[in-house]
Every structure is written in C-alpha cells, then in structure tokens.
Amino acid sequence: MEIVKKISQMQNISRNHAKNGKTIAVVPTMGYLHKGHISLIEKARELADIVITTLFVNPTQFGPGEDYEDYPRDLERDQQLADEAGSDYLFYPQTQEMYPKYFSTEVRIKGITEVFEGAFRPGHFNGVALIVSKLFNATIPDIAIFGQKDFQQTLVIHRLVEDLNIPVKIVIAPTIRESNGLAMSSRNTRLSDEEREIAGKIFLALEDGRYAIEKGERRRKMINTIMHKTLRLSQQIRIDYASSALADTLEEPDEFLPGDRVALLIAVFIGKTRLIDNMLVSVPYSLSQKSFIEGL
Ligand code: AMP
Secondary structure: OEEEOOHHHHHHHHHHHHHOOOOEEEEEEOOOOOHHHHHHHHHHHHHOOEEEEEEOOOHHHOOOOOOOOOOOOOHHHHHHHHHHHOOOEEEOOOHHHHOOOOOOOOOOOOOOOOOOHHHHOOOHHHHHHHHHHHHHHHHOOOEEEEEHHHHHHHHHHHHHHHHOOOOOEEEEEOOOEOOOOOEOOHHHHHOOHHHHHHHHHHHHHHHHHHHHHHOOOOEHHHHHHHHHHHHOOOOOEEEEEEEEEEOOOOOOOOEOOOOOEEEEEEEEEEOOEEEEEEEEEEOOOOHHHHHHHHOO
C-alpha cells in the first residue's frame, strides 16, 4: 500500500487508473481503524479495482470544546491495518494541505443537518459535507463506502451528491459491533472496562425500540420512552437523544404508518465519551392490512 500525502499526486494516480479502465472506491475515515472500518475497506475491495482509504481528522467537523485535539491517532497501526484489509492507497494529507492559508469555502446543507446530531453538534455536518466534497475531488472515485453507524451522516452525503450532481455511487455498509452489541468506534478506546459494559445498554435500548415496533407500537413518543427507560437503567448514561424518526427524512410524525422505515437514533455520554448508534426498523402491516395488500 502506498501512502499519498499530496492532493495533486492523489488526483494523478486516480486519473491514471481511470485511464486504464480501472474503477476506484474510496473509504473516508478519521483513522484509529477498527473492524468497522476494515469491513468498509473489504467491501470496497469487492466492488472496485482500486481501493483508496483516506485518513484525515477533519477539524471543521469538530465544534469548540469537542475532542479534535484528543481524537485517537496512530498512523503506523492504521497503515498496517488498511494494508492488510486490501487498501491500495492511504491518502493521508496534512491539515495544511486540505485547509491552506486562504481557505474560505463552506458547504452548507439545510434541513437534515439541523436535527438530532446536528442540533447537538451545530455545524458538524457542514464540516462533514465540506471534507467529503474535498476528499471526492482529491481521490476522484466511482464509489464511496460509508458506515450505517453514522446514519444521519449517510443521509447528508446522499443529499450532497444528489444536490451537487457528484458522480459518485454511495454504498452504505452495516454496523459492526462488539459481542455485547456496542457499535465499534474509535472513541470506544477511551471507555473503561466498566463503561464499555454499560455502553452495551445502547444496543439493548435500540433492540427494545425495535421489538416494540415489531409488536405493533406506532406512537413515536411511546417508542422513544421505551428506549429512554432502558438507557436509564444505568445512572452513568447521560442521554443527548433517544428518538425515532422516519428514516428517509428524519421527520417525526406522531404515529408511524405501516410500511414506514423508522430510524431509531441514540446519542449518549458515558463519562466523557460521547457515543452514537442507530437501528432501522420497518413498521409491520397488521394482519388484515397485509392480507388486504397481498390480495390486490
Ligand atoms: P470515522 O473514522 O469514525 O469517521 O468513520 C469512518 C467511516 O467508518 C464512516 O463511514 C463510519 O460510518 C464508518 N464506521 C465507523 N464505525 C463503524 C462500525 N462500527 N461499523 C461500520 N462502519 C463504521
């Protein structure tokens, strides 16, 4: 695997591969790779001839007082893991390369960036949209792989490529979890053993929400209450949100309808570590409605 630090060099490499008829997949990451990232690289390996993993801790997606400075970093380890997973290139630009002195451009997406994660982290998704646009322009991919772990981010990226006519196919890969259900995250390394165990409650809360919907609960607030109850079993969990919303738009109707795809979305602090997770659930048709539709 080759490490590339300059945008112009990355663009030349990608253009040359494209000229030779090769397809390119990119996997954007902030590094400190874990099995979730590895699964994305492996997916990219399946889908394209050339795999580029990007490693950049993007300052514009961190708010004041967030963990930009302390974000875990380990280039050597990431290099080895990305290589073993089948990445051909590691695009590893310095901050100056991505944000030189007179940098002035913003990418602002309205609506979907302002709720849930966006409400608690104002400006976060605009920073994401900006860096993803820049990474796409640097790597010129045919395909980009993102994790469902950051569900709202996947909606933002879909909006970005659609609105700006960016010719990149977006592929979403499933969330990889620890044995207790905790979604893998670079930030999990900050959890003590006890906190890691407590963090398993996040998955339990999502499962409880899912179970309620599958058993016929459609009232949004009731579904939210069920998730809150499970999270509150531990006093060490501080809830930012535990909510349900329509998966395509993040709208919050009073009641979900049969056939709706619902996103269960959770963000909590455990100690100083902020963790997010989600699950998608389809609202079942009641027996009578189902047989009615099948009979059409
Ligand atoms: P990050 O380095 O946290 O910015 O994540 C880079 C990419 O990996 C994003 O598309 C994430 O959604 C994805 N990702 C992070 N954690 C997981 C996980 N546990 N399973 C699958 N994908 C993940």
